[in-house]
Amino acid sequence: MIGAGKIKQYANILEKPLGKGKQEVSLSAFAFLFSELVQYNQTQVDNISELETRLEDAGYAVGARVLELLCHREKGNRRETRLLGILSFVHSTVWKVLFGKVADSLEKGTEHEDEYMISEKELLVNKFISIPKDMGTFHCGAFVAGIVRGVLDNAGFPAVVTAHFVPVEGQQRPRTTILIKFAEEVLQREARLG
Amino acid sequence: MIVCVAVVGHQNNPLYIQSFTDADDALKLHHIVHCSLDVVDERVNNPKKSGPTLNDTFLGLLYPTENYKVYGYLTNTKVKFILVTTDLDVRDADVRNFFRRFHAAYVDAVSNPFHVPDKKITSRTFADRVSTIVKSFGLSSAT
Numbered sequence A: 001m002i003g004a005g006k007i008k009q010y011a012n013i014l015e016k017p018l019g020k021g022k023q024e025v026s027l028s029a030f031a032f033l034f035s036e037l038v039q040y041n042q043t044q045v046d047n048i049s050e051l052e053t054r055l056e057d058a059g060y061a062v063g064a065r066v067l068e069l070l071c072h073r074e075k076g077n078r079r080e081t082r083l084l085g086i087l088s089f090v091h092s093t094v095w096k097v098l099f100g101k102v103a104d105s106l107e108k109g110t111e112h113e114d115e116y117m118i119s120e121k122e123l124l125v126n127k128f129i130s131i132p133k134d135m136g137t138f139h140c141g142a143f144v145a146g147i148v149r150g151v152l153d154n155a156g157f158p159a160v161v162t163a164h165f166v167p168v169e170g171q172q173r174p175r176t177t178i179l180i181k182f183a184e185e186v187l188q189r190e191a192r193l194g
Numbered sequence B: 001m002i003v004c005v006a007v008v009g010h011q012n013n014p015l016y017i018q019s020f021t022d023a024d025d026a027l028k029l030h031h032i033v034h035c036s037l038d039v040v041d042e043r044v045n046n047p048k049k050s051g052p053t054l055n056d057t058f059l060g061l062l063y064p065t066e067n068y069k070v071y072g073y074l075t076n077t078k079v080k081f082i083l084v085t086t087d088l089d090v091r092d093a094d095v096r097n098f099f100r101r102f103h104a105a106y107v108d109a110v111s112n113p114f115h116v117p118d119k120k121i122t123s124r125t126f127a128d129r130v131s132t133i134v135k136s137f138g139l140s141s142a143t
Helices: A027-044 A048-073 A083-099 A142-154 A184-193 B026-045 B092-110 B124-142
Strands: A105-108 A115-120 A159-166 A175-182 B002-008 B014-019 B058-065 B068-074 B080-085
Touching: A027 A048, A048 A083, A048 A142, A048 B092, A083 A105, A083 A115, A083 A142, A142 A159, A142 A175, B002 B026, B002 B124, B014 B026, B014 B124, B026 B058, B026 B068, B026 B080, B058 B092, B068 B092, B080 B092, B092 B124
Parallel strands: none
Antiparallel strands: A105 A115, A115 A175, A159 A175, B002 B014, B002 B080, B058 B068, B068 B080
């Protein structure tokens, strides 16, 4: 039928229905907000480790909510009880929703049984940040480490999560690694489940 | 007729309890919700059979008591939803649908940055949405 595909024209722009909206936020807006967050916390603390702790706590709150949201939206009816399950969930689903791509790699630590590492060539939050020399080992990826800790903690896998720079030969910018160290009870439960 | 819904945190602390009838004693409903937590824990720790039912979120009919039926639902963060109803012929699909919408309302309430995790849910929007869902549950199963 002719004219069946005509789009309805609204006389007044206020009458147009609100769309669902894009699920993305502009990178520059986020970078601006994140830089303000770091600067605000810098004025409130006396030393670097406190600054890292604050960023991590901010990330923890985000991680808790992201877990609830993702489990409702994506996971259907499943609840993760295995270690590898929750790690691959963080590595692909969480990363995809937050940063638009899956993490570069997920590795198991060689020295200790309870250590796992998620590496990324360049964390999205660090894209426009350079650390001054006198801040030494500070890493803004502490925010992302907090997010991961929030997700793991609320899913029932308590862990200590930190972010580190790992120099790679052949590139001047070091790679970022998120180190996840699970608590004792998680390993015992995992061993019990077989 | 739904008489009561409850949200219980992962340490079995109550986050939200709402009853929808004035006649019944609120205390008795709280007691029923409290007892059903034991059944939830039992189901979670001793699964009847492994495989697809091991990690399912919907726990189904927890236990029937006097003239009530109690349904349970477990989210990924060990937060439990408890539903107490007086209906005798409730369809499984209806209850699942109810919990799905309840979960959506819960996720929206928790995403509020001013909501402190593991504290009572004080959002009025959440309370309004829950009463809407409860009302529509009664209607859909009546038809």
